[in-house]
Amino acid sequence: xxxxxxxxxxxxxxxxxxxxxxxxxxxxxxxxxxxxxxxxxxxxxxxxxxxxxxxxxxxxxxxxxxxxxxxxxxxxxxxxxxxxxxxxxxxxxxxxxxxxxxxxxxxxxxxxxxxxxxxxxxxxxxxxxxxxxxxxxxxxxxxxxxxxxxxxxxxxxxxxxxxxxxxxxxxxxxxxxxxxxxxxxxxxxxxxxxxxxxxxxxxxxxxxxxxxxxxxxxxxxxxxxxxxxxxxxxxxxxxxxxxxxxxxxxxxxxxxxxxxxxxxxxxxxxxxxxxxxxxxxxxxxxxxxxxxxxxxxxxxxxxxxxxxxxxxxxxxxxxxxxxxxxxxxxxxxxxxxxxxxxxxxxxxxxxxxxxxxxxxxxxxxxxxxxxxxxxxxxxxxxxxxxxxxxxxxxxxxxxxxxxxxxxxxxxxxxxxxxxxxxxxxxxxxxxxxxxxxxxxxxxxxxxxxxxxxxxxxxxxxxxxxxxxxxxx
Amino acid sequence: xxxxxxxxxxxxxxxxxxxxxxxxxxxxxxxxxxxxxxxxxxxxxxxxxxxxx
Numbered sequence: 393x394x395x396x397x398x399x400x401x402x403x404x405x406x407x408x409x410x411x412x413x414x415x416x417x418x419x420x421x422x423x424x425x426x427x428x429x430x431x432x433x434x435x436x437x438x439x440x441x442x443x444x445x446x447x448x449x450x451x452x453x454x455x456x457x458x459x460x461x462x463x464x465x466x467x468x469x470x471x472x473x474x475x476x477x478x479x480x481x482x483x484x485x486x487x488x489x490x491x492x493x494x495x496x497x498x499x500x501x502x503x504x505x506x507x508x509x510x511x512x513x514x515x516x517x518x519x520x521x522x523x524x525x526x527x528x529x530x531x532x533x534x535x536x537x538x539x540x541x542x543x544x545x546x547x548x549x550x551x552x553x554x555x556x557x558x559x560x561x562x563x564x565x566x567x568x569x570x571x572x573x574x575x576x577x578x579x580x581x582x583x584x585x586x587x588x589x590x591x592x593x594x595x596x597x598x599x600x601x602x603x604x605x606x607x608x609x610x611x612x613x614x615x616x617x618x619x620x621x622x623x624x625x626x627x628x629x630x631x632x633x634x635x636x637x638x639x640x641x642x643x644x645x646x647x648x649x650x651x652x653x654x655x656x657x658x659x660x661x662x663x664x665x666x667x668x669x670x671x672x673x674x675x676x677x678x679x680x681x682x683x684x685x686x687x688x689x690x691x692x693x694x695x696x697x698x699x700x701x702x703x704x705x706x707x708x709x710x711x712x713x714x715x716x717x718x719x720x721x722x723x724x725x726x727x728x729x730x731x732x733x734x735x736x737x738x739x740x741x742x743x744x745x746x747x748x749x750x751x752x753x754x755x756x757x758x759x760x761x762x763x764x765x766x767x768x769x770x771x772x773x774x775x776x777x778x779x780x781x782x783x784x785x786x787x788x789x790x791x792x793x794x795x796x797x798x799x800x801x802x803x804x805x806x807x808x809x810x811x812x813x814x815x816x817x818x819x820x821x822x823x824x825x826x827x828x829x830x831x832x833x834x835x836x837x838x839x840x841x842x843x844x845x846x847x848x849x850x851x852x853x854x855x856x857x858x859x860x861x862x863x864x
Numbered sequence: 865x866x867x868x869x870x871x872x873x874x875x876x877x878x879x880x881x882x883x884x885x886x887x888x889x890x891x892x893x894x895x896x897x898x899x900x901x902x903x904x905x906x907x908x909x910x911x912x913x914x915x916x917x
Contacts, residue, residue: 409870517871550884551877584877603884611876622875626882629896635885642886 402466404757405521412536413466422459423475424466429536430473436538439511445532450500452524452533453478475535481712481739482691483765486520486556487576488741488749490724491564491652493530494571496731497523498557500530502644505547509637514541518549520556521579521759527712527736528727544627547636551612554604555581558643562605563587565650566595570720572742579753584608600646657721672850676857677705679848680772680803683859684709686845687801689769695745696776700726700738706772707737714768718744718779745776746784763798771799774857778807781829782817788828789837796841796862803859806834811854831856 403414411429415422425433433456436442445451459474486494497520505515515537522534559582560571567590574582588609595601615622668676680702684692692706697715699722707713715738717723723742730738743749743762752759773795780786795802807814808831818826838844842860849856882892 411870546873546878546881548871548873548878550881551874552871554877603880607883608877608880611880612874613876615875615879618875620875622878625896625899626878626892629882629892629899631882631892635881635889635892638885638888639881642884 404755405753405759407754409517409536410468412534415466419479421477421479422457423454423477423536424471425473425475425536426467426469427472429467432539433473433475433535435540436513436535439513441507441511441513441538442535445504445507449526449529450504450532451535452480452531454535477533477535480524480526480531480533481766482714483760484525484739484741485575485749485759486560487572488743488762489520489525489572490720490727490740490742491561491571492724492727492731493525493740494520494557495561495647495650497530498553498561498647499644500532501553501557502640502647504532505549506637506640506644508538509541509633509640512541513538514547514636515539515549518553518557525739527738528730528740529734529736541633543633544631545623546626546631547639550639551584552581553643554608555583558600558604558647559584559587561647561650562600563590564652566591566598568652568654572720576749576752579759584612599649600642604643604646652724654721657719668851672855675848675850676774676805677701679857679859680705680774681708683801683803684770686859687770687861689801691766691768692770692772693768693799694772694774696774696779697726697740697772698722700730700740702772702774703738706770707735710770711737713738715740716743716745718742746780746786768799770801770803771795773802773804775805775807775813775855777804777834778811778814778817778829782814782821782826788834792837792841799862801845801859801861802842803857804838806831806856806858808854808856811851 401415401417403416406412406414411426411432413424415424442451442454446453454475454477457474457476486497489497500523501515501518501520505518508514516539517537522532522537523530524533525531556575560575563569563574563582564571584605588605591601591605596606684706688709689706690711692703692710692713694700694703694706694713694715697703697717700715703713703715715726717726720742723740727740730740748762749759751757751761751764777788777791780791781788795804809815809818809829818829838858838860842862845859845861847856847858879896882889882896885892
């Protein structure tokens with residue numbers, strides 16, 4: 393007899409919770425529930441919390457649907473019920489979020505937990521992978537996390553909350569160390585003992601440090617190898633729901649006050665520094681606007697988005713824009729501005745396109761590579777290629793190969809070696825390190841891979857914009 | 865120990881919650897440690913604690 397195989401369409405990152413699995417088919421997102429999972433959903437649904445939270449935009453739109461249970465194998469013991477969720481336009485992960493994004497996701501998680509507790513429910517886990525962003529609006533997606541709270545039981549997700557939300561935020565706020573590489577390095581996050589080892593004597597006196605880091609690390613070291621009934625002991629000592637609420641409120645205050653505000657970074661003052669005159673900037677904006685109108689894209693990527701000027705232009709017409717910048721401070725500022733505007737069409741992310749997020753986790757498939765989360769119809773590469781090619785050492789031809797495989801159309805700006813911005817990068821290299829960084833070679837490579845629709849020269853000939861469609 | 869979730873909540877992390885509740889948690893923390901002290905010193909009723917849960 394053949395061993396049962398995992399059905400295609402099952403979301404490879406949703407296997408951890410035995411009561412709930414996500415399944416995608418024909419662009420729809422379904423959640424398969426076990427008997428227990430269905431009972432938890434009915435409890436949640438009867439509480440009125442779903443309608444409230446969906447109405448506020450905090451929880452993804454969800455409804456129960458009648459589906460053929462052809463996926464019986466997906467849940468051990470059989471599928472008892474199926475939910476359908478609204479689709480998130482572009483999936484992103486915490487190691488691509490900025491500081492303020494992880495902070496807002498943490499506050500969303502805590503707020504939901506507090507409101508669940510009011511209804512006699514609890515969230516059984518606490519992972520930022522249960523939060524997604526619709527533009528700059530965080531939304532909780534794992535309806536399967538809600539379950540009935542049993543009186544006298546502590547919050548099982550507290551440790552996970554610390555490892556994946558609190559500790560990464562503390563690392564960045566207190567030590568000015570960006571958390572993204574740490575979360576990309578470990579899907580479990582940063583343990584209390586690891587964070588404690590990074591903190592100084594002075595850090596012991598910071599708010600929240602003693603309890604959530606030092607005592608937590610100490611108790612973890614002391615108890616975690618012992619086979620003891622912590623839950624039973626706590627219940628006998630009178631542990632009650634109010635203590636979880638008090639802890640959650642304390643965490644909300646602590647996280648609400650955290651900030652990461654370095655004065656500046658490499659690119660944070662780019663606009664002040666740019667070589668463009670007002671007139672050229674206008675012509676560039678017009679070129680981008682016309683390109684977006686003529687290509688009619690659904691999904692746009694803006695790589696090296698900086699302040700998001702062109703992302704905003706793209707969002708006037710496109711359905712959704714993913715605005716990426718390698719500089720976490722620049723991306724964080726963009727996020728905060730977009731969040732204030734309640735912008736739900738532009739998703740800001742911090743990532744380096746020369747080292748893009750790979751597949752991670754079990755089978756390398758739990759968290760998908762950037763390129764597998766939705767093919768852009770149009771990609772903006774404005775004032776980007778000199779960074780990729782000179783600073784990042786990626787040959788011009790290889791970058792264009794990658795672009796052709798990635799996007800349908802591209803607006804790409806070639807920054808000539810004579811341009812001060814490119815010149816600054818070239819000055820750090822030996823004279824012959826980038827023999828392929830020339831306008832004629834770039835144009836030859838572009839024409840071999842793309843059909844160039846139109847081009848425009850700016851900045852006295854030092855910069856050229858091209859709109860091009862990938863050859864298939 | 866009896867499970868509370870499909871994720872490992874960590875015994876240390878569960879005990880910490882008796883401390884993290886601030887003033888509200890004082891009673892529970894005191895009781896938790898008082899029970900332990902009594903157990904170490906073999907004072908009072910300990911049968912219910914030694915019974916398997």
